[in-house]
Amino acid sequence: VKYLLEELDALLRGKRTGAADLAGGDIRFGLPVSLQAIAILGGVYGLCMGLFALTSGRSDAWLQVVASGLKLPALFLLTLLVTCPSLYVFSALAGSHLRFGPVLRLLMATLAVTVAVGASLAPILAFFTLSSKNYSFMVLLNVVFLGAAGLVGLLFLRRSLLALMMAANAPESGEGAPPLAPPLEPGLESAAPVEAGLYRSLATAGPRAPAGHPARRQASGLRIFRMWLVAYAVVGAQMGWLLRPFIGEPGAPFTWFRPRESSFFLAVVQHLFGFLR
Amino acid sequence: VRRVLAFAVTRKSAAEVLRTLAGDGALEAAPLVAAILLGGSLYGAFMGTYACNSPERLKMVAYAAVKVPLLVLATTALCLPGFFVFNTVAGLRDAFARALRAILAGQAGSAVALASLGPLIRIVYSSGVSHRWALLANSALFTLATLGGHMVLLRQYRRLVGEEPRHRLMLRLWLGMYAFVGTQLGWMLRPFVGAPGLPVTFFRDEPFSNAYVAIAQLLM
Secondary structure, three states: OHHHHHHHHHHHOOOOOOOOOOOOOOOOOOHHHHHHHHHHHHHHHHHHHHHHHHHHOOOOHHHHHHHHHHHHHHHHHHHHHHHHHHHHHHHHHOOOOOOHHHHHHHHHHHHHHHHHHHHHHHHHHHHHHHHOOOHHHHHHHHHHHHHHHHHHHHHHHHHHHHHHHHHHHHHHOOOOOOOOOOOOOOOOOEOOOHHHOOOOOOOEOOOOOOOOOHHHHHHHHHHHHHHHHHHHHHHHHHHHHHOOOOOOOOOOOOOOOOOOOOOHHHHHHHHHHHHHO | OHHHHOEOOOOEOHHHHHHHHHOOOOOOHHHHHHHHHHHHHHHHHHHOOOOOOOHHHHHHHHHHHHHHHHHHHHHHHHHHHHHHHHHHHOOOHHHHHHHHHHHHHHHHHHHHHHHHHHHHHHHHHHOOOOHHHHHHHHHHHHHHHHHHHHHHHHHHHHHHHHHOOHHHHHHHHHHHHHHHHHHHHHHHOOOOOOOOOOOOOOOOOOOOOOHHHHHHHHHO
16 A cells, blocks of 8 residues: 555656656556556545435445445546557557557556546545535536546646657657648647646747657647547546446435436536526 | 643744744744634634523533634645645645645634634624624624635745745635635534524534535525
8 A cells, every 4th residue: 555655646746757757658657556546546536426325314325335436446447448449549640659558557647646636535525425415516516526636637648648759759859750640730839848847838839840849749749638538538428427326316226327318418417407496 | 811822732822823924933833723723712712602691502602612613624624635636746745734834824814813803703792783793793703814814825825836836726726625615514513603592502403404505595
């Protein structure tokens, strides 16, 4: 546990994704550590999420708590399992030069960061869960907390992916540009050092950078990041929908899974109206 | 009074804590927490003296004296893990201890300001105001004390922001989280003043409810 915490701490502090750490084009954050972190921290968040069922006073409420503790890590891992092949293939097509191992380790590390942020918000979630009776409020609060955790995870992924792209492509700098690379979009031509930090904006570097230039690699990295973002978000939302219920609607009997109906986005809008009604 | 406030636990005098809050003096967590506990309790005790005309009502004095520091410290404890991880991810871990002491200093500032306003609320109660006006007066004094504490917090945070602008975002994040959780906890810990005629209880004789749902229902 101590090793796990130390490794996770180093990851959160950016000590595994600095320019020097990624020099070989690989990320030094093992899959077993990521897997344990996702299982434990995701489980903690899931348990707090499922606590809402206890407020209903039903005898099988604890089943929902256990189910949520198992389902939340499963949601993240299954989504990655489904999307990983396509994420890798499309990043290769976009000319990333990244190997499969580093891509998988980077994505798992991103999930570890995401669940760590989620678990850190779990005390607040548990507090509201145990003091609220309003189901719609709890659904919205979970959407906000998981959204915040996801946002931090994405910022981590963006920064780390760009740093990894720079490190992986460094030996080939000066060679030809990736064959499929389209012209750079305005606003993407950034040449600032990638380790500049999470919230620092990237400086612009002229209208069109030459092939092999850091700006080209960054633009390529950003393109890959966007593709991953869309693919993971769409699959993740649907996977989350398939794995319902996570919170457990009051009055409804416990089930491991619900019948397939409606969609994630429609449900968020419905709960927004439910909360305001 | 200074002797009374001299903190046996931390061996810091009240004057030292006040000097710290005013900006010149090294910050330490322990005296700041002691200031929150003592200052909050003192105001809470004054706050609970509304319509204190029976031994039963004396219990409200003790309850309120516990509730005010509990509200501050429990809210902080609930928000701290998230704040810690956000600071770490933003690359501000090395300054986290200072950020935390800045936050505690802000809360200690509020607590000391509240304590100083305690006699004032007693005067308000003595002038025979209704329960509704007592609540309003307490809200006004809480707001005033919070503003005082916020000045301390900003003064402490200014140095951090000067070293690294990302602290500004973290400060806003903290204020957002703290207000969000504090509102609900304050709602759960009612009554603080205690309506005359109702039995004196630590929590209301009703299941916990959600403050935001109550506000939304009032608005709709």
